[in-house]
Amino acid sequence: MSVRFAKExxxxxxxxxxRQVNDLHVAGKPEIFKPGFPDELREYVRSIWNxxxxxxxxxxxxxxxxxxxxxxxxxxxxxxxxxxxDYLDIDEFGVDEAHRREGVATEMIAFIRAYAKENGFSxxxxxxxxxxxxxxxxxxxxxxxxxxxxxxxxx
Ligand SMILES: CC(C)(COP(=O)(O)OP(=O)(O)OC[C@H]1O[C@@H](n2cnc3c(N)ncnc32)[C@H](O)[C@@H]1OP(=O)(O)O)[C@@H](O)C(=O)NCCC(=O)NCCS
Numbered sequence: 001m002s003v004r005f006a007k008e009x010x011x012x013x014x015x016x017x018x019r020q021v022n023d024l025h026v027a028g029k030p031e032i033f034k035p036g037f038p039d040e041l042r043e044y045v046r047s048i049w050n051x052x053x054x055x056x057x058x059x060x061x062x063x064x065x066x067x068x069x070x071x072x073x074x075x076x077x078x079x080x081x082x083x084x085x086d087y088l089d090i091d092e093f094g095v096d097e098a099h100r101r102e103g104v105a106t107e108m109i110a111f112i113r114a115y116a117k118e119n120g121f122s123x124x125x126x127x128x129x130x131x132x133x134x135x136x137x138x139x140x141x142x143x144x145x146x147x148x149x150x151x152x153x154x155x
Pocket of ligand 1: 092103128132
């Protein structure tokens with residue numbers, strides 16, 4: 001398997017994987033996520049591709065893209081409360097349903113860590129939905145820890 005940056009002609013296939021992640025979010029949080037995969041969401045991959053602060057990483061096995069990640073450099077200016085923050089955010093992340101528990105995501109995280117280090121980042125960050133226990137188990141398995149929480153109360 002190889003992990004590398006995506007090519008433009010792979011955006012269609014990446015959308016297949018993006019849809020799997022979206023469907024999971026719709027099932028888990030239907031009051032927040034729009035169902036289906038409308039053109040707007042399909043086309044959004046182009047905005048990602050054209051954004052100079054974002055890169056798309058893919059995992060390829062036997063000629064097939066089986067995982068993807070969208071990385072986003074975020075710079076937040078200093079505020080009265082906080083120092084400047086400059087970090088690498090994992091905006092989107094997923095492995096094809098047919099290729100889970102084969103170590104694909106673990107290899108993508110190793111690639112992302114190396115990329116972050118080479119580019120001078122001292123932190124990688126991501127946010128995830130609480131219902132997604134499988135993703136939490138994965139992120140913890142590869143070394144992420146929770147440092148902040150979003151809470152809600154249904155009325
Ligand atoms: C979360 C996800 C990316 C993990 O990808 P993966 O390639 O299957 O993960 P790996 O095979 O590298 O797993 C490494 C370790 O993480 C943990 N892990 C991964 N998936 C897990 C699961 N479903 N349940 C419990 N632990 C899990 C295990 O410790 C695993 O090691 P093991 O297989 O030797 O037990 C994948 O399940 C996925 O794409 N889910 C849907 C999309 C999603 O939730 N994306 C992230 C949120 S935006």
